[in-house]
Amino acid sequence: MAEITDKIEVVKSSGEVVPFSLRKLTSSLRRSGADPAMVEEVLRQLEPSLYEGISTKKIYRLAYAILKKLSKSTAARYSLKRGIMELGPSGFPFEKFIAEILNSQGYSTRIGEFINGHCVRHEIDIVATKEGRTYMIECKFHNLLGTKSDVKVPMYIHSRFKDVEKVELTGNEFDVRFHQGWVVTNTRFTDDAIRYGTCMNMHLVGWDFPAKGSLKDLTDVFELYPLTCLTTLTKAEKQHLLEQNLVLCKELLSNESLLLKAGIRHHRLDGIMQEVRSLCGHTQV
Amino acid sequence: MAEITDKIEVVKSSGEVVPFSLRKLTSSLRRSGADPAMVEEVLRQLEPSLYEGISTKKIYRLAYAILKKLSKSTAARYSLKRGIMELGPSGFPFEKFIAEILNSQGYSTRIGEFINGHCVRHEIDIVATKEGRTYMIECKFHNLLGTKSDVKVPMYIHSRFKDVEKVELTGNEFDVRFHQGWVVTNTRFTDDAIRYGTCMNMHLVGWDFPAKGSLKDLTDVFELYPLTCLTTLTKAEKQHLLEQNLVLCKELLSNESLLLKAGIRHHRLDGIMQEVRSLCGHTQV
Known part of the structure; x- marks a missing residue:
């Protein structure tokens, strides 16, 4: 070479x-x-x-x-990066994927909750709680490789965070509703996006950011490969499974019947399950 | 009918x-x-x-x-709405167009200034001053009819405003640099965008917002039609003039030579100038 x-x-x-x-x-x-x-x-x-x-x-x-x-x-x-990209075109499977990663880290999560902010009503992608702290997590899913999340992304998410951060109790009394705002994306951040987000005390997770705890890292550590990484399934079969609200490879470990329901023929099951086990069968479901 | x-x-x-x-x-x-x-x-x-x-x-x-x-x-x-849309594809002629409208209202304006904010450096579309007050004006130009500026637009612009609003003098002393943030767009705003912007004390100008002082109104009142509204020029000729940094129809009033420089033949001049005068010849240049 x-x-x-x-x-x-x-x-x-x-x-x-x-x-x-x-x-x-x-x-x-x-x-x-x-x-x-x-x-x-x-x-x-x-x-x-x-x-x-x-x-x-x-x-x-x-x-x-x-x-x-x-x-x-x-x-x-x-093919992890592309596998994650295949979670699209809608952002929902990506949100579910991120929620699963958070669950594995001991967070409890709720997806797609509507919350009245000070000015407007917002749909929050993921509300996560752990050890008495609550996080507002916004997912920015891009369908195209090479796209970056620019500084406008943490800027509008910061405004959303400020709008929902506190909840009005009575008159001028407020209570903290969210302790921190997060931005999670499957692509890279621009330098300015990282600078702004960090400066505003947000937690940013991108494809390769931060150096420890990036999306790539988290997926590897917890073996939370999306089922779109599997090489033995066709694109159409993957989309069908995603529509059934399945996202993770390891959800298939104990659920061979789900594959049959997705229209996959019996003679292919062994090959698929072999790949499932070799990709994500090392940790418990 | x-x-x-x-x-x-x-x-x-x-x-x-x-x-x-x-x-x-x-x-x-x-x-x-x-x-x-x-x-x-x-x-x-x-x-x-x-x-x-x-x-x-x-x-x-x-x-x-x-x-x-x-x-x-x-x-x-x-054809005003479409004329404004033809100011694209880049946003720059639109910024110049908005600056001209502001100048007609007695503001002094600077376009495309870089300003160090608290967290990051920003390019501010228009810095406008009038009667001792300074405004940060962001222009959101859309190329497609039917597009709306959604709530994310005033949200990221509000974050930009907060980042540049104050200038640090020494230690913990700050001075006001901008008194208000504006969002100007050639399309409509969503209801949430209007609710958020208004709640945050921003000034929003859209195609038909606010009821008095919308982009449509301002253009009419000051006869500031973009030259892209002219029916006697071809699309290519308009783009050529925009590239020469000309934006307004009335800039052509005293500048027939600019049309010749743009490659327009002598025999067409009269027809074009007649349209220019009838469209925007009523106020002084």
């Missing part, structure tokens, strides 16, 4: 042109659980397909196809 | 289906300066072209084509 890496430039989803980085590709494969031999094999098979000006999306797809043949569960982990 | 009005339904830009309203069409023609006889004539010529499920956009286009033959300046005023 060495000679290729010196030569070609690749196009990112944002349109930016950057030199091809063997290091980045290797480390994303390693993070998905591929061992050095597997990484080596993917790179070997990938090399003949690379060309000047290839998109990172195309590289990803090629690597994914090779990885899928070598190890389904590694491929599923590798 | 009476029998038609009882029969057909029309489709708005928002997709909403409503009964055809002869009253609304008549009053929008009257507001453009058409006298009763002219309105009657437009309706008479329009009637054979109406059909079930016709879009309001199509009706507007047909009425506009008829009006254009009867009176160019009335047609130009009739």
